[in-house]
Amino acid sequence: MTRLAGIILFLLWLPTAWGKTPVFEVEIRDHLFHPEEIHIPANTKVKLVVYNRDATPEEFESYELNREKVIMGGRKANIFIGPLEPGTYPFFGEFNPKTAQGRVVVE
């Protein structure tokens, strides 16, 4: 068991991807996501850089994307998603779920 742990940890040291991860930017303003719809390529890991321009915290949440991330007011957060199959993956802001809604369209 401990040898297996050592092997797993060694693998952690290795670089995860040799190519560059595409970056997409999203803003939270007035408790809304801008843009609401983000188009990303299929079967590719991407980095969402989410800027919270509001003074209050917001949480990027999506069960479909398996992500939950709180972004404090005036801060930014990096959220890695994918590789994903083509489709639409909704997300919302847990602090303002009625207004802060969006979707990732994988194509």
Added chain:
Amino acid sequence: MSNRNLIAKLLVLYGLAGLAVPAFGDGSVIDKIYHPYVEQLEWELEWRMTHENENPQTGVDRPQTHKLGLGHGIGEYLFAEAYLIGQRSADDSLNLYAYEVEALWQLSEQGEYVVDYGLLFELEKEHDEDIWEYATTLLLEKEFGRYSTTANIGLIYEWGDDIDNEWETSLALQGRYRMSPRLEPAVELYMGEDTLGLGPVLMGMERIGALQALRWEAGVIFGADSDTADYTLRAALEYEF
């Protein structure tokens, strides 16, 4: 995240240290699988329970362990929690057994690397005896579409006037299918000096209001050797707010 390479090297050293420590932890290690993620600002009130049909080591009939914890996401990558731990059995009523504090340190963004990883630090003191336990557990998680696999690899040190000082290790694995927020089936494996068990677990989450949710877990772990209880029921209920 900053200092990523340094952290990765420390983790490798941690793994190499594990290679030199072949022992497993004594007592049942069946409890809960931790995930290497922190939710900043979140408060969590938690109850956990395990119930064995019998402890094969001591012969105690139907022992139970209850944990009541209060935790908080105190930073983007740090979650802290404190517990009161009680025990009861068929012959004894519930009594305070130990206190515990823990800190979970998220070391990578979810999905950033091949495996997500974090560290869990736990310190426990038994109430009536001079027995201390400190554990550092490496938390690993890998997502495969709607499936997630998680490993908890623990390195434990016990000391005090009422126990032989010793190093121990533990391993817990979970395979989970993210079927829906309300219901996720999983299989869990636990290994320790006196534990080898495997069994099914169900879990889910129910939103009960703005920024409030109940998470639950329930399962049965079947003993796979003579040192492990024939079955261990485990349950957990978390109120997040």
